[in-house]
Amino acid sequence: MSRSFSIALGSDHAGYTYKELIKAMLLAEGHTVRDFGTYSEASCDYPDFIRPVAEAVARGAFERGIVLGGSGNGEAIVANRVRGVRCGLCWNEQLAIWNRSHNDGNVLSIGQRTISDVEALAIVRTWLATEFEGGRHIARIDKIDA
Numbered sequence: 001m002s003r004s005f006s007i008a009l010g011s012d013h014a015g016y017t018y019k020e021l022i023k024a025m026l027l028a029e030g031h032t033v034r035d036f037g038t039y040s041e042a043s044c045d046y047p048d049f050i051r052p053v054a055e056a057v058a059r060g061a062f063e064r065g066i067v068l069g070g071s072g073n074g075e076a077i078v079a080n081r082v083r084g085v086r087c088g089l090c091w092n093e094q095l096a097i098w099n100r101s102h103n104d105g106n107v108l109s110i111g112q113r114t115i116s117d118v119e120a121l122a123i124v125r126t127w128l129a130t131e132f133e134g135g136r137h138i139a140r141i142d143k144i145d146a
Contacts, residue, residue: 015068
């Protein structure tokens with residue numbers, strides 16, 4: 001790990017187990033983490049936990065956010081409704097690299113029902129370690145934010 005980040009985490013019931021694994025890994029690796037919930041596998045509505053993560057990243061309270069659900073699709077949709085958030089749904093390390101290097105992604109979405117826990121942890125580590133390339137991608141991000 002090259003540097004530590006302040007990271008907001010959130011999930012619904014279907015992403016709870018991986019959220020807990022990711023949180024433990026992040027803390028062990030020296031990151032600052034705030035868990036916005038959910039706090040169990042009891043059925044819940046993902047927007048209640050994902051929107052606060054996205055809003056915290058958008059206002060600069062956290063450098064990055066990680067959101068989880070069963071597929072990660074709904075979570076990415078909710079996060080991307082918040083201005084200033086660039087959330088990518090990643091199910092392998094290459095997508096995590098592109099999310100960061102091409103899109104300057106500041107929120108990562110993962111689907112617990114789509115990948116193994118080992119893959120999820122690898123994706124998070126890769127995503128955190130990847131820098132934004134800048135260059136030709138800056139104008140594209142400016143268009144997204146406009």
